[in-house]
Amino acid sequence: MAPGKEDREANWKKEDRHLMQKKSHPARISTLQTPTMKRFLILPLFCCLLFGEEPSEIKEGHSHQGHAFNEGPRQASPLIGNTGKVHLPITCSWNQGQAYFNQGLGQLHGFWYYEAERSFRKILAHDPNCAMAYWGLSQANYSNEKRAKEFIAKATELLKKEHLKITPHERAYLDAEIAYHDDKKEKDSKKRIKNFIRAYEDLILNHPDDIEAKALLVCRRWQFNRKGVPISSYLGLDAILEQIFAKEPNHPAHHYAIHLWDNRKHGQALDSAARLGKTAPGIAHMWHMPGHIYSKAKRYHDAVFSQQSSARVDHAHMAKHFLIPDQIHNYAHNNEWLARNFGHLGDAPAALAMAKSLLANPRHPKLNTLEGRSHSYKYGRNNLLKTLEKFELWEETFELSNTQWLETLPKQPAHDRARLRLIGIANFHLDHRVELMQIINQVEDLLADEKEKKQVDEDKAKEKATKEKKKEGEIKKAVTEAGKKYNRLIGSLEKDxxxxxxxxxxxxxxxxxxxxxxxxxxxxxxFKALRELQFGNKEAAEKAARSVLDGDKKETVSLANAITLFHRIGKKEDAKKGFEKLRVFSSEVDLKSRPFARLAPIAKEFDYPTDWRQAHKPADDLLPRPDLGTLGPLHWTPPAAPAFSLPDQHQKNISSSSMAGKPHILVFYLGAGCLHCTEQLTAMASRYSDFEKAKLPILAISTDKVTDLKKSQDNYEKGDIPFPIVSDHQKEIFKKFSAHDDFENQPLHGTFLVDGKGRVLWADVSADPFMEIDFLIKESNRLLELHR
Incomplete structure (x- = not known):
């Protein structure tokens, strides 16, 4: 034990006894007095003393360390391995602290920020004086300035302690991070960026063997490029990377080489693309990034392998922690791109399945919405529409038009218009005249509605500006600004x-x-050229076909259409040239889909076999790869819910097995003394008839003792709560469902949808209870229909 630690712990135990005498909340007292809590008492009490935060002011489920700790992972995990061969020496009193720090550092290199936080939090649970763990938490929140500042502020406070043990090497890292976030001392963000770069250069000059500093410098220089500080020398950064690889050839900094050259000269990163996945095979993003380079190089088979690997590693990880897909950084982005690349290869079934997989993922009002910038819902719907049109899957479009796959979105015309357009085109190709006319009427109604809304806003703006006695030019400008937000959608609807x-x-x-x-x-x-040709426009047909034949895109559907165009206008030599080109990368082509089915008679004429596809020949610059099946499932798979048997207030056990075959909602709440838990139970009890209509019984699991369960019933003013409440006072089931903060040993709010097969289809674990009842019922119905 570090010198002085016994004294500190003795003081904290005294403070602990004082707080126990002072505290009036029975639920919290029982939690703190649990024997297993002793070693975890250090952290919350330390933070209360250090930052002046009184425990009595902290809501149930909220972190004792401050708001920043309410987000991110709150469950511990063992060392997982395969996160990169990295090492940065730190001062830590916990004997596993260095191993967890190295793991967190590797996760930072892989942009696996959520899991990096988990690693650094584990260190702090054992050693709250490890300043570099706070540095790691700040680094993991590069894109979340508010949280990053909160974390590094804690390191700043630690550095003020007189007897804190820390090396000059560590302090250099901390000083650079602290100065970067200190917008009071230096308000100009670009100056802070330049100072940060200078600080890391000094760190490297003083510690030339520190390849982690070099890797982080390259990473930040690339990221700062997006913040308005351009990269002055790509070759200079590449030279730093070469120094790293000379010392450690399989360092995860290959990730930064890919980012560096991705949009400059992608061929420079082909070696890094071949190596990256194996540098940290446990991190999905490290499999994803080579897909950038291979996509740019039109090597779609290799891109698909990379992106499939990423999806599978992510899905395997989710099942262990009850994570829903969109909790993971870049997950939806990877799978959306994978769907597109399946399409480039001509694999219609795989492209369609991946689009549906994204669309089927659990939705969440914060994590996965149609309006989210890069959420599964939005990507899935857009890719489904594009895939159906690309492969001319008109029958499938018509069949899906009355299902949740292509659901009507009356309140979101920007999204619904694309659906209506596709269904209209499908009706034309299926010779459904009446249905096409109905679709046209719906699109015209949407257009009229948008024009009316635009006019109303413009009239209001004109009236307001006129009342304010503005000049004629200013009034016109106000009117134009008011209507601007409608112009794009109106233009699209007019085009449709x-x-x-x-x-x-x-x-x-x-x-x-x-x-x-x-x-x-x-x-x-x-595709447009095929229609042009129907009207006799051979010139347009040949122009479109030749553009594809002479290009280097290697997209199978476009090339198949070009072959058909050449053949129909009598340019058979060009058609054959295109066919030979297509066959080279045709291994995954779906011969049944229309673009390729049209080639069957042409293939016969050219004496190709009925199955004219050729096996894919791997490039010679690849390294050995794992079997995809060993990495995890390609699509998100609901994990099995942990089994339980818990007593209700009458000492009657209710078990998970008794609920087999019945979809149900599990609510983990933090006892009768938790006011916002009471609000959740009251809201659900008041809406219980709606849950009954949806055939969704509720079971509430409490941290209260059996003898205290009646208090929750007493809190409900309308009589008995209409669903059972059981006791998990030891929090064993809370922990199994990950509704538990392992770092501070306290329960968390959790809401879960479990289907009749005992699988968790939806989950929300948070510092606060989930209160959006309408959303929960609607999403439960959707998921249960998908997974029945």
């Missing part, structure tokens, strides 16, 4: 109307209107 009216005109043999609308229509150039 024209396109669909063109299809209807073609069905009515109105060639003139059909041709005019075709010029304004969306869709790929080669």
């Amino acid at each position: 109307c024209a396109e669909l009216l063109g299809y209807l005109a073609e069905m009515n043999d109105d060639e003139k209107t059909a041709k005019e609308s075709l010029a304004k229509s969306s869709g790929s150039a080669t």
Whole structure:
């Protein structure tokens, strides 16, 4: 034990006894007095003493360390391995602190920030004086300035302690991070960035063997480029990376080499692309990043391998921690790109399955919404629409149009218009005239609604500006600004109307209107050219086909359409040239989908076999790869819910097995003394008839003792709570469901949807209870329909 530690712990125990006498909240007292809590008392009490935060002011489920700790992972995890061969010496009194720090550092290199936090928090649970663990937490929140500042502020306070043990090497890291976030001392963010770079250069000059500092410097220089401080020399940063790889060839800094050259000259990072996944195979993002380079190089087979690996590693990890997919950084981005690359390879079933997989993922009002910038819901819907159109899956579109896969979104016209357009096109190709006309009417209604809303806002702006006696030019400007937000959607709807009216005109043999609308229509150039050719426009058809043949995109559908175009206009040599080009990367092509089915008679004419595809030949710059199946499932798979048997207030046990075959909601709440838990139970009890209609019984699991369960019933003013409440006073089931802060040994609020097969389909674990009842019922119904 570090010198002086016994004295500190003795003082904390005295403070602990004082707090126990002072504290009036029975639920919290029983939690703190649990024997297993002793070694975890150090951290919350330390933070209360250090930062002046009185425990009595902390809500149930909230961290004793401050608001920043309410977010992020609150469950411990063992050393997982495979996170990178890295090492940065730190001062830590815990004998496993260095190993966990190295793991967290490797996770930082892999942008696996959520798990990096888990590693650094584990250190602090054992050694609250480890300043470098706070440094790690700050680093893990590079994109969340508010949280990063809160974490590094704690390190700043530690550095003020007279007897804190820390090396000059560590202090250099901490000083650089503290200065970077100190916007009071230096308000100019670009100056702080430049000072940070200078600090890391000095750190490297003083510690030339520290390859971690070099790696982090390259990382930050690339990130700062996005903050308005351009990279002055790509070759200079690359030279730093070469110094790292000379010492450790498989360092995870290959990640930064890919980012560095991705948008400059991707070929420079091909070696890093081949190595990166194996530098930290336990981190999904390290498998994802090579996909950037391979996609740029049009090596879609290699890109798909990388992105599949990433998806599988992520899905395996989620099952262990009851995480829903969109809790993981870049998860949706990876799988969206994977769906696109499946499409480039011509693998229609795989592209469709991945789009549906994204769309099927559990939704969450904070983590996965249609409006989210990079959420599964948005990516899945967009990719499903694009895949159905790309592969001309008109029957599938019609079948899905009345299901949740292509659900109507009446309050979100920007998203619903794309759905209506696709269904309209499908109806044309299926010769559904009446249905096409109905779709056109719906699009016209959307357009009229948007124009009306625009007019209302413009009139209000004009009235307001006029009342304020503004000049004519200012009034016009106010009116223009008020209507600007509608222009893009109105333009898209007008284009959709024209396109669909063109299809209807073609069905009515109105060639003139059909041709005019075709010029304004969306869709790929080669697909439009196929329609142009129907109207005799051979010049447009050849132009589109030749652009594909002479290009280097290697996208199978476009090339298949180009082959068809050349063949139909009599350019058979070009058609054969295109076919030979296509066959080289045709191994995954779906011969049944229309773009490739059209090639069957052409293949026969050219004496190709019925299955004209050729096996993929791997490039010679690849390293040995793992079997994909060993990494995890390709699509998100609901984990099995832990079994339990717990007593209710009448000492009657209720078990998970008794609920088999019945979908249900589990609510983990923190006892009758938790006011916001009472609010949640009251809200659910008041809406219980709605849960009953949805066939969703509720079971509440409390931290109270059996003898105290009646208090929760007494808190409900409308009689008995209409669902059972059971006791998990020892918090064993809380822990199994990850509704527990392992670092501070306290329970967390949790709401779970478990299906009849005992699988967790949806989860929310937080410092606060989940209160959006309408969302919970609707999402539960959706997920249960998908997974029945």
